[in-house]
Amino acid sequence: MxxxxxxxxxxxxxxxxxxxxxxxxxxxxxxxxxxxxxxxxxxxxxxxxxxxxxxxxxxxxxxxxxxxxxxxxxxxxxxxxxxxxxxxxxxxxxxxxxxxxxxxxxxxxxxxxxxxxxxxxxxxxxxxxxxxxxxxxxxxxxxxxxxxxxxxxxxxxxxxNPILQDPALAIHPPILYLGYVGSSIIFSSALAATTLKMVSGSWAAHIKKWTLISWIFLTLGILLGSIWAYYELGWGGFWFWDPVENVSLMPWLALTTLLHCILVLEKKSILTSWVIILSIATFTLSMCGTFLVRSGILNSVHTFANDPERGLFILIFLFVLIFISLFIFFFFHKEDQKNSINLFWLSKESAIILNNWFMMYFLSVVLIGTVYPIFLDVISSEKISVGPPFYHKLIIPFLIPFLIAMAIGPQLKWIKSNLESKKILIFLLFISILISYLIVKNFDKNLLVNTILISSAFYLFFITVRDFFTKKYKNISQTIAHFGFSLLILSILFNNLLSSEVITNLKIGQSYENSKIKITLEDVNQRSEKNYNSVVANFKIISSDGKINKMSPELRIYNQPNIVTSEADIKTSLMKDKFIVINLVQNQEYFNVRYQDKPFMLWIWVSVLLLSIGGILSFFLERKYER
Known part of the structure; x- marks a missing residue:
């Protein structure tokens, strides 16, 4: 006490x-x-x-x-x-x-x-x-x-809650909060700089360090949350467009855009409005996430509270901060028109602005998909859920030009460029299309869309690999981050394209078999731990090439609170994960079994780590340069 x-x-x-x-x-x-x-x-x-x-x-x-x-x-x-x-x-x-x-x-x-x-x-x-x-x-x-x-x-x-009793989730909130709350310093300093009319290149260099810190922690926090959801919730995936997942993604998109705008502002006194608005938007989105998670509006495994009084307080507080921010922006900020009209269409600045518009579009899609069901519920009491098809249909068509622009942008020079190495860029585009066509042709998928999408991802991948050799240590942090992003997109695409799933009901001694796999439930064991008892199902899985895997998913029955959770068993290799999870079929001897082959899962995690390493390198290289 x-x-x-x-x-x-x-x-x-x-x-x-x-x-x-x-x-x-x-x-x-x-x-x-x-x-x-x-x-x-x-x-x-x-x-x-x-x-x-x-x-x-x-x-x-x-x-x-x-x-x-x-x-x-x-x-x-x-x-x-x-x-x-x-x-x-x-x-x-x-x-x-x-x-x-x-x-x-x-x-x-x-x-x-x-x-x-x-x-x-x-x-x-x-x-x-x-x-x-x-x-x-x-x-x-x-x-x-x-x-x-x-x-x-x-x-x-x-x-x-037993699903929160996990090492990854134990460290996930502190790291995520370092990203969220780090944006508060960006917000406060942007308002101060705007009020004092000192938004300039030197200020951009100063605030860049705080932006990088916030971005690194937010990236790592999202990664840990994604890994936790993959193996703990039994969904068998890394991202489900859950509203609270989206709440963390939106500030990340704004921070990423802000980081690129700051790079331009360091070189030339333009995009000041972009920098101020994004500084305000990043923290506002973090606060919106706090409001949505803690007001009881969202129904998710991640939400903490269901108290309208708390939600109302945060909402009023958020509106006060937004009002102060907008008042300062419109009253004190004046864009320098001389610098804003001097952009050459083929330059690094123009490429960054183009990518900023793409990022803002992606952010708008995620924002609308997250809050639209809430407003619809308030206005008409109609409840709907916005799932992956909505996001995929609106994001994928724009992802293609975004990846191509992201590949070409770093090849340009500041102020004015002539796009050097045209032949190698065209050659790499041709190779990307050819490889993608040969890969997609072997699968019963939409040939045209998947070929173009994978081609654009391969194009970014090949160009960033080339940059490692041609640029050597120049902009190494940017090259690593862009390489990580290209690897992330490729891994996600191949994961979606090549994944397979078996859902069946089995009891002890029974098998399920198709042309690719045979799954046998051999026996069931029980064991007792300090705060739960578990039922462990032992499976023998034989793949079409004759390889045998022993896998043991379990059901945990926690004593306080009395909740049953499913614990997946995952066999990870360089090329794919084997994922199996079980649930009891009510009032029967059967177990509901869900088995998945998930290609390139490891590379999804590695690619996000590479993104973070790019940010960490940029932070320490900046400090070294300052000294």
Whole structure:
């Protein structure tokens, strides 16, 4: 109980220090040419109070303090220590406290590390960031207090949702939040720079580091969530256009576009409007995701809360931030018309702008597909779900020119270009079309669409491979990231094209057989763990080439809460995954068996890692260049 009391009062002290910090920041902004040491001290003090509060909640989980309502609702004495700790952020209240921790950490690092920018800019950024931080403090204390007291004290907790008791998901939220919340610094600094009319190349170089940090963590967070969904939920795939998946994808698309705009702004004072709007949009989309996940509007395995009061608070707070942002943009920002008309049609800047429009189109499709069912439900009480066919039909036709433009763009020069190496570019396009045609011809698929789509992906792939040899270490981070993206698209395309699935019902001793595979359910075992019992089904799978695989998916029956989950067994190789999952057929001796061959799954994960490595290299190469 003592940990909860300390944690609660630390939150209140953090809110008070934030209010004092805003006062001193305003005073410093008006009167001083040097940064008041009180600002840095108060920022550290605020971070210290939030760290104390967060660890107060962690320790409450560790000791199973069921006088704390959050611990009671999300923990149990039989839960392993690791999941007691990670259960801290596996719920609505704890995850918001983690949000607050990252918000305060980022502004402290910003003040500590930003030495080459004006004092007015630093203090104004602090003011905007503190508005966000104080909003989250009030939200936590008013609607989502992680330290609510229960009396009489229960003897046992309700436990954590079993599908959240997984190592990948344990580290997924903190990494994802570093991406989400990192965009708050971009947002605050963009508003400060716009107000002070200092959106320039030097500011772009400064904010690029924060954009890269946010983008890297968001990419890795999405990757971990995708891997978790693949093996834990039993869906047998890496992406299902689930609304909460989309909520993480939208800020990523905006951040990626912003990163490319900043590259242009560093070289030439254009695209300032793009940079400001995307800086605002990225954090706005992160906040929208928070609203959708925590308001109970979305129905998903990822959602935390179902409380309209919480949703209303976030919605009002979001509208306040958007209003402030738009007011500053329209009142203070003036585009330099002289620079905006000097773009040559064949240049790197033009290619980036073209790709930006494609990215904004993809973002619009995802946004409409996510929020349209919500508005339809509100207006007409009609419930619909928007699934993969909607996204595929609208995205795939535009993906083809996007990939081609992405391949050609890096070959162009800044300001003006003549497109060098025309012959090799045409040759690689011809090779790409030929290889794609030969691959698709062997499958009973749409020959024309798949050939063109795979050709454009191969074209980007071949050009980025060529860049490794011709450009050597020049723009190595960009080359790795683009190579990773081309590998991602190819892996996804071949995964969709070559996947196969068998769904059948079997009981012990029975087999299913077709021309490609024979699946036999040999026997079933039971075993007991600390917080669950499991039923393990042992399968022998013989493929058409005579190879034998032993696979053992299981059903887990958790004791608290009493939930049954399906645990897939996955055999991973370089070329494909073998995936099998079981479910009980109600009131029968049969098991429902779903077996899948999933080609190139490993390369999907590797390609996203390469994307992240490209961002990490860019971050450290920038720092090395600065020194």
């Amino acid at each position: 003592i940990y909860s009391v300390v944690g609660y009062y630390a939150l209140i002290l953090g809110l008070i220090s934030g209010s004092i910090l805003i006062y001193f920041s305003i005073q410093n902004f008006r009167n001083s040419e040097i940064l008041d040491t009180k600002i840095l001290s108060l920022s550290f003090l605020q971070l210290f109070f939030v760290v104390v509060s967060f660890f107060g909640l962690v320790l409450s989980f560790v000791v199973s303090d069921f006088s704390n309502e959050t611990v009671f609702s999300n923990s149990h004495t039989t839960k392993p220590l690791f999941y007691k700790i990670t259960g801290t952020w596996g719920n609505h209240e704890g995850s918001l406290l983690l949000w607050l921790l990252v918000l305060t950490l980022f502004i402290f690092i910003f003040l500590l590390r930003t030495n080459n920018q004006s004092i007015k800019y630093k203090t104004l950024t602090t003011i905007f960031q503190q508005i966000i931080i104080i909003g989250f403090f009030i939200f936590l204390l008013k609607t989502s207090n992680p330290f609510n007291y229960l009396f009489p004290i229960p003897e046992e907790g309700l436990g954590l």
